[in-house]
Amino acid sequence: MKAYLSQIWVCRWFWFSLVRMDLRARYRGSVLGMGWSLLNPIAMTVIFCTVFATLLNQDIHFYAPYVMAGIAVWNFFLHSTLEGCQCFLRAESYIRQYPAPMAIYPLRNTLSHGFHLVLASFLVIALSLALRGWTGILPIFSLLVSLPIFLVAGWAVSVLFGLANIHFRDTRHLAEIGFQILFYLSPIMYPSSLLIDRGLGWMVHINPVVPFLDLIRIPMLEGKIADPLTWGLAMGISMLLGLVGCLALRAKEDKVILHL
Amino acid sequence: MALVVLDQVSLTFKVRQNKVLTLKEFLVGQMFRKGNYPQMEVKALKEVSFEVAKGERLGILGHNGAGKSTLLKMLAGIYRPSSGKREVIGKISSLFDIHLGFEPEANGWENIAYRSYLQGETPSTLKEKVQAIADFTELGDFLNMPVRYYSAGMMVRLAFAIATSIDPEILLIDEVLSAGDLAFQQKAIKRMREMMDRAQLVIMVSHDLISIRNFCTRGLWMDHGSVKQIGPINEVVLAYQESVRSQTKAA
Structure with a gap:
């Protein structure tokens, strides 16, 4: 374990430069640079606000940052998973040339999406400042602290879906369908209170995405740190995923190359 | 210190005979056909044993598909042996498929x-080398261009310059000496030589029997995944040439 981690550390410059290149490739060639990638959450928020704020009878001061935070979290997990599916296939030529630890390829994926999550969080902070006013530094600090929880979970789903995809090449396609369904089941564009009020609270309670959503929404919307249960659930899910990811990787580390 | 020891190393691949599998097919197959996915076993290496010590240069020869490249990749740690023991003391640098793996x-x-x-x-170490690498490629301003616009020859120049900028302890090489135009090839051979001279231990695969004979001290003849002969380079090359000659005669 320790030896493995030190191997990851040894080739840090390699995966770090890949992450940087992924980010640069994404921002280069667009006039707006980083702004371009934020256009998606902004546009989604605007659309949701025009349609659903009225339809669901929501106060825009609450609803706009609520939706934007939801989209930020959702996009992180969606892209960590979908692009995670390709993480080993994409790295085939490296894997065939150098015996670098496999963990770095999902890591590349997660870190670049983690960066987008941070960017999108800034947007949420700005929006909630504009609409809800300054509620102190604590909520922002709490976002910062929760970032590692997101990264561990994101890395684990990249590993698991990446490994699944080298065995079954339709994993990405199935994951897309799964995420589509999960999107409508999750309180992203509608407030969870709507479900709870109509006796569908269990759907909120069993949804593994909800603690992660709350981890950003509670500080941003209510100006306080999320309750211990939310932290505990998010950390628990993230650690469980992380553990499964580590075990899966340990079992498959040497065999990845045979399936490429 | 540089040492490579293989003890009874075998490597077996399981290859699916059909195309890639999808989860849908797999589940449906499990339900109705009790899952029948024929796998073919390929014994790429069979009980290979040898030892290469510091100062030695081992040339691997054999016909296509004899397991030469697989052996090299196993030595590099890319494939894990299915059985047997691989022991390597020293830092490995390898030159395989150097033209692959560029970010376009x-x-x-x-x-x-x-x-x-x-x-x-x-x-910090790259800082000292990067200009030398760039100079060797002779690509000039093209280096500011995404490599997706490079011609095949330009790619080779870039790949070769980077790959040969190392100071290897143990060097594994798989047929890389077909680099670019004539002028570059001359330069490339010289640079390759210099790099190989810096290495403490070299193991190379090549079909170029003349250069293998010039450069290597020992020869290893691979045949269908097994070691057919290992010994002084001249003996092994002669025996190999003899067998190829008698085969072509028979045919």
């Missing part, structure tokens, strides 16, 4: 950087 969207400089990091450089 990144420019020449960026590709130099992260390829070098993959070869174990750090920003």
